């Protein structure tokens with residue numbers, strides 16, 4: 001109803017206010033939904049933007065051997081200190097062909113150790129065992145060790161780490177790892 005002097009009635013005003021509030025509520029609900037729908041695209045984009053981190057010159061990794069290396073995780077806070085220095089196992093297969101394994105067991109994440117005498121990675125927590133190529137040998141892990149994408153850059157071995165692998169979720173760094181390996185020998 002219009003006021004006699006041409007103004008807006010109370011009902012009209014409430015109607016407009018209701019539409020405005022409904023629009024605002026819809027917007028608030030839409031933001032997380034749109035974020036959820038776009039998250040795979042955003043994840044791929046961030047994986048593509050992951051920096052390549054150097055593990056050191058190739059001379060540190062003799063052919064045919066598996067050595068421990070360390071990298072500084074790119075997503076760190078100043079307070080992280082030493083905990084942001086992440087170890088990994090580097091297997092130099094031959095030439096420029098490598099395998100870089102996450103140190104965490106694929107079962108519940110304990111750090112695995114390399115035993116050159118037996119040529120096996122072993123996990124101290126529940127007896128998980130892996131072959132030298134990272135494949136599962138025995139024990140509770142349901143899969144082999146997680147691997148980082150790598151490339152040789154100006155005589156340095158570099159890796160892309162993304163999110164750290166976890167037993168419950170495939171890390172971003174491991175998504176499409178086969179397509180992201182850029183070594184000519186990979």
Ligand code: FES
Pocket residue numbers: 105106107108109110123124125126127128139140141
């Ligand atoms: S954490 Fe390695 S076997 Fe369980």
